[in-house]
Amino acid sequence: MSLQVSLKRVISQPELSKLSTLRHMLLDNNDLSGDLPPELSNLSELRILQLDNNKFNGSGIPATYGNLSKLAKLSLRNCNLHGAIPGLSSIPSLLYLDLSKNELIGPMPPTLSDNISTIDLSDNHLNGSIPRSFSNLLFLQRLSLENNLLIGYVSANMWQNMSSTKSAGLTLDLRNNSLSSIFGELNLPDNVTLRLGGNPICHDANIRNIFCEPKAGGDETAERTTKSTVSCFVQSCPTDNFYEFVPSSPEPCFCAAPLRIGYRLKSPSFSYFTPYVNPFEKYVTHSLNMSPYQLSIDSFFWEEGPRLRMYLKLFPPAKNVHSSEYNSSEVQKIRDIFASWQFPPNDFFGPYELLNFTLLGPYAQMNVENHKEGISKGVWAAIILAVVACAVVIFSLITVLIIVKKPRYSQRLPGKDLSLTVQMKIDGVESFTFKEVVLATDNFNSSTQIGRGGYGKVYRGVLPDKTVVAIKRAEEGSLQGEREFLTEIKLLSRLHHRNLVSLIGYCAERGEQMLVYEFMPNGTLRDRLSDKEKLNFETRLRIALDSAKGILYLHTEADPPVFHRDIKASNILLDSKLTAKVADFGLSLLAPVMDDDGYLPNHVSTVVKGTPGYLDPEYFLTRKLTDKSDVYSLGVVFMELLTGMQPIYRGKNIVREVNIACESDMMFSIIDSRMGSYPSKCIERFVALALGCCLDEQDKRPAMLEVVRELENILRILPETETAEIDSASAYSRKTTPPFSGTSASSSSFYASRDVSNSSSHLGSDLSSGVIPTIPPR
Structure with missing residues (x-):
């Protein structure tokens, strides 16, 4: 609203x-x-x-x-x-x-x-x-x-x-x-x-x-965005100004008449538009159910406000050479979508308004009715009054219900907290008192603080039995209702796997909500990748495999199954032996379950949440969260392991950078030099796996089971680890998906097909040409 x-x-x-x-x-x-x-x-x-x-x-x-x-x-x-x-x-x-x-x-x-x-x-x-x-x-x-x-x-x-x-x-x-x-x-x-x-x-x-000295410059002014097209004969497009070649059309030299639209972002959350042109084009064309090539931003400039004004061209689809114009019903439909605010809400681009919808050339004689006229001030006033009246009525009803129900909760046992009574019913986790947590953290001494996230601060604590734990203390803005908090505890108490951080207990006293986890002495994967201390290739590969197994458990073995929704390097923790464990289920959602008719949806519709750089682009556009959304995020983590780079840095996206390097036959130039020597064959397969996980279309990404299998296969072909004992994913195969056809080698043929060089050993620090340096944060 x-x-x-x-x-x-x-x-x-x-x-x-x-x-x-x-x-x-x-x-x-x-x-x-x-x-x-x-x-x-x-x-x-x-x-x-x-x-x-x-x-x-x-x-x-x-x-x-x-x-x-x-x-x-x-x-x-x-x-x-x-x-x-x-x-x-x-x-x-x-x-x-x-x-x-x-x-x-x-x-x-x-x-x-x-x-x-x-x-x-x-x-x-x-x-x-x-x-x-x-x-x-x-x-x-x-x-x-x-x-x-x-x-x-x-x-x-x-x-x-x-x-x-x-x-x-x-x-x-x-x-x-x-x-x-x-x-x-x-x-x-x-x-x-x-x-x-x-x-x-x-x-x-x-x-x-x-x-x-006063001088101009530094501000983004009116710009024209162009997309390269192949060289076409001018005669193949009508000579008047209403037809033009469609940029990036899949049909070479496709000539069509665009609709010309004036459009304005009323409150964008950025100051420079150029880095976000591509996401904006995807946002608009997805809202119109079009392909990205059908939209061209002819020009844009900032107005006072600041508001961003732009002129768009919408081309008909390149189905065949005769479909070079929209028909009247298509024009009417497009206009109605723009004029009636049917684009899905996007807080980054903010609300928009249609400035003009110009019909020229073959569209000049079309009678497009204005079905969605702007709402008058009088109607707005009536709507606001109605909304206010409804809010007052609802508020009054809630107040009455609270007053009526209040006596039911007045007969508590003296000195007891109801939440503590409920806590005792949760199996598998321990209920800590506030006093116990205070003693464990030396009254939340700043010297015991080891981290901070969206949930709140994280402290290192020592229990009376000398067990070292990590205590996550919710800040005021992260507090949930008692029922929601206990529901989350019950969910977490059922998740047990060697590659998930274990929940030991919790505290729900004095208005506090705290989670007590096992302590991971080697911190987060992001911290380790940022340190100068090197991690060799085998260690990184085992971290990737551990992480994938933990997520596979969430998708297929947890009861009920869970989509993590915020997989990132800072949510992968390392124990004393550098075993990786997935953490932080604060954004997790239960996977879809079968309804009464036996139908099992393949996604959960939800408000988009997650971390920029790791966010599945299809989930961002459709709000449909699936297990493949977690696969995408894990693929970004794989690229971090390979390159040492952060997912986003000053407008550079790690997925795009890795893709460009591979397409330019410069794959080894982006490998983290701190990795030391490595077999190129293994690197090639790992890179191919990461790229496969980060494909734009969810259906083309591998399932998490395939990811685990491929990582195991890469680990098996390491020169010194052929005889190492590796956990098999066959148990998951029997329970979740039909067995793959062919041998285990064939199941990874997709990834192996992207190899670009022979299997010699490379030393990252010896690369002296074509190197794309890792850029540390400012």
């Missing part, structure tokens, strides 16, 4: 906070007054809050806005806001923050979401220094801090090791502050713009001449 209307002073009405399904609130450029209502923090599904250019009475930003855990964009530009910026570190999905042109004081937020793309805090009265954590924001596109009272230095880590790819840009606007120096080397990549005018640092002539 989106709210995009022109209103006056309605923001002060608390009834708005009862719109529990509201996702987008765009009330910018109105005449709103009063205070920013703290009740908006009750909108648990809110993704975009945009209130720019209103006339609030000088109040501050409510601290409770930091509890909007699903917020992707917060834009309060030019709203006459005073006071300090509240803590926003508990909003893990925040991508865009604009608090510019206000009267805000104090320091900047010390930490923000790791995935944030835009930070605009310009034209305020902020003081202090630029937080060090800003140097670790890998996806940052724009940092605007001009016209404040900032002091200290500018760290070169803000742009160090940035990619030189032109599609990924970074603009740092720090003008008119009191910054005095630059810490580090001034070697800016071409795609970085640094503006320092009006700072004491500009007294240095070298800096003044380069970074302090």
Whole structure:
């Protein structure tokens, strides 16, 4: 549900906070007054809050806005806001923050979401220094801090090791502050713009001449995107301007008449569009049930807001040479989809609007009716009043039910907590008291903290029997209802496998929710790959096999089966012997079960969740989660094991980089040099397996059982491990799928067919040409 209307002073009405399904609130450029209502923090599904250019009475930003855990964009530009910026570190999905042109004081937020793309805090009265954590924001596109009272230095880590790819840009606007120096080397990549005018640092002539003089550039302006086509005879396309060759058409030199559409993104969560052109094209064509080649972005440019305006061309499918135009029913259908907001919600691209739907050339005489006219203000007012009335009625009913049912829970045993009574019924895990956990962690001493994730902080604890454990303590924004928490405990208590991190117990006292796991002394796979300590090829291969076996158990042996949904290198932990175990089922979903008619769906429909870089693209587009979504994520982990690179870094995607290297016969140039020597035949098969797991279409990816078998086959052909005892996957085969035809070797023939060189031994550090270096994070 989106709210995009022109209103006056309605923001002060608390009834708005009862719109529990509201996702987008765009009330910018109105005449709103009063205070920013703290009740908006009750909108648990809110993704975009945009209130720019209103006339609030000088109040501050409510601290409770930091509890909007699903917020992707917060834009309060030019709203006459005073006071300090509240803590926003508990909003893990925040991508865009604009608090510019206000009267805000104090320091900047010390930490923000790791995935944030835009930070605009310009034209305020902020003081202090630029937080060090800003140097670790890998996806940052724009940092605007001009016209404040900032002091200290500018760290070169803000742009160090940035990619030189032109599609990924970074603009740092720090003008008119009191910054005095630059810490580090001034070697800016071409795609970085640094503006320092009006700072004491500009007294240095070298800096003044380069970074302090006013000049244009650094901003994304109107661009035209083109796709290469084969050389075609001009005569094969009509001479008028209404027909043109279709870019990237599967039919060479296919000439067709496109529909021309004016389209605008009203609240995108990015500052540079170029890196996201391809995902946007897939998003639009998937929503229209078209192939990507049918869409061409003729041009785009930013408007005040900022809003992104673009002109699109939609071509008919290249079925045959005679299907070069849409018929009237097809045109009507396309127009209705655009005009009636039928695109699936996407918080990254945000809400959109149709600006024009131009019918030219062969479409000029078509009578396309406007079935989906815009809703008038009067209708909007009626809708809002109806929604508010319904919310009030529902709230009243819930209150009455709570009051009626309250006596049932009043007769508790003295000194007992009901949740503890329920806990005793959960078999297989131990119930810890809050006091026991406090003693185990030395009262949650910071020295015992070993990690932090979306769930909360993780502590190392020692139980009275000297058992070392890992304790995950939920933060306020991650707390569940008692029933949901105990349901998750019951699910986790039934999962037992040597390649899954074991749940030992839990604590549910004093409003706390904590999970107690076995301790994994070697940390996460991501940490090990980031360390300078090398892991040889056999160790990496065994880690891959351990991980695949753990996930195979979840898919086929768990009762009920489970889709993990967040497989990544930081969720694969290593014990003292470097045995890999899959962890963190906080996003897991039960796999589909057979209904009363004996039908077994092959997917679960759900809100998309996961980690960028590991996310199955088909799941992202369709919201249909399957076991093949886990296969894709594991394939990305395999590529990390092979290359040492991170899944996404400054616009570079590891799947794309590996594909390009293989297609260019440079596969060995991207292998992690810290791996040491390795048999090339094994590397080739491992790379082919990883690429197979990461195919765009789910049906073409191997099943997890095939992944386990292929990894076992690669391990068997290692020169010194032919006689090693390897766990067989045959038990899974009998229980889940029919046996493969042929021998075990034939089951992996798909992967072996991608070999590109003979089976000699390579030493990664000896590669001296064609090397694509691993780029560490900024």
